Amino acid sequence: VYATDLEKPNVLWIVTDDLGCDMACYGTEGLHTPVLDQLAAEGALYTRAYTTASVCSPSRSSFMTGLYPHQVFSKNMRIRKPLKKKALPEGVDIFTPYLRDAGYAIGFPGHPKKDWGFIDPKNKPYDITDWNQLTQKQPFFCQYQFYDTHRVNKRRSDGKVYPFLACPEHPVDRAAIELLPYTPETPEAREELGAYLENINLLDMKIGRLIDDLKAKGLYEKTIIVVMGDNGPPVFRGKGFVYERGIRMPLIVRVPKGFEAGFESGARIDELVSALDMAPTFINLAGGKIPDYMEGRVFFGPNKQPEPEYLFA
Numbered sequence: 001v002y003a004t005d006l007e008k009p010n011v012l013w014i015v016t017d018d019l020g021c022d023m024a025c026y027g028t029e030g031l032h033t034p035v036l037d038q039l040a041a042e043g044a045l046y047t048r049a050y051t052t053a054s055v056c057s058p059s060r061s062s063f064m065t066g067l068y069p070h071q072v073f074s075k076n077m078r079i080r081k082p083l084k085k086k087a088l089p090e091g092v093d094i095f096t097p098y099l100r101d102a103g104y105a106i107g108f109p110g111h112p113k114k115d116w117g118f119i120d121p122k123n124k125p126y127d128i129t130d131w132n133q134l135t136q137k138q139p140f141f142c143q144y145q146f147y148d149t150h151r152v153n154k155r156r157s158d159g160k161v162y163p164f165l166a167c168p169e170h171p172v173d174r175a176a177i178e179l180l181p182y183t184p185e186t187p188e189a190r191e192e193l194g195a196y197l198e199n200i201n202l203l204d205m206k207i208g209r210l211i212d213d214l215k216a217k218g219l220y221e222k223t224i225i226v227v228m229g230d231n232g233p234p235v236f237r238g239k240g241f242v243y244e245r246g247i248r249m250p251l252i253v254r255v256p257k258g259f260e261a262g263f264e265s266g267a268r269i270d271e272l273v274s275a276l277d278m279a280p281t282f283i284n285l286a287g288g289k290i291p292d293y294m295e296g297r298v299f300f301g302p303n304k305q306p307e308p309e310y311l312f313a
Helices: 034-042 056-065 096-101 187-216 275-285
Strands: 010-016 044-050 105-107 140-146 223-229 251-254 267-274
Touching (some): 034 223, 096 275, 140 187, 267 275
Parallel strands (some): 010 223, 044 267, 105 140
């Protein structure tokens, strides 16, 4: 696929906790998300992307292996004693070693959350945790974790939960928030949702610093950027509920100029995409061989595969 490793694109895979489709490019008002909006304008925004579970450990176990949670013994949320975590099934691994075999340096900077429901596999999952060290390698694959949008439950110094200003640079007007029909009209509900939305503004600023660093290092046009969430937002009927709000995830893909993406810049794509699709897609983009056991498909790039008729969660 590639003549040399130097021709291979870097991949920055941004995984965020508890992030729903709540940003300006998805139509949410009152937010300040210029970085994510710009990535969507330069790339593609997927409107029907879903996780396989509505809570983090089963979901993460799934997208790291390309298999459903029950197939890797991770259907339960965090397996604790007296139950014991199991090893992955024979012949199954997380996807990062397949990228290493294809010549990639594997990075895991940012928040160090794995939260897999199985015993760590024998193969080393990641090589480098320092962003600056990783970006000196070519090509690199980076799973960059952000925790900012996780459940808003921080307390003030006086012990009260509300109000909580998550992003003073870009505050969200609680009174102007549009509540969904199933959200109760209470000050607490507005505060909870407002703090969550402010954390998205904060997330956008932090992703912006990563993008600026890529540009300063001359790597922006050598790097595929994929942004997604691990499950729905931490609000009623979201995280923990197998409703649309609990399993629908934001998905933005931005590819370097000249790379065959399979979409035009600024595209809004309504194909069904599963978080399961990440593993086979990344292996394929790296020029590796996708193992036969994986359930997902290559959802963008020169070897894009057809959309499925259904998804499951």
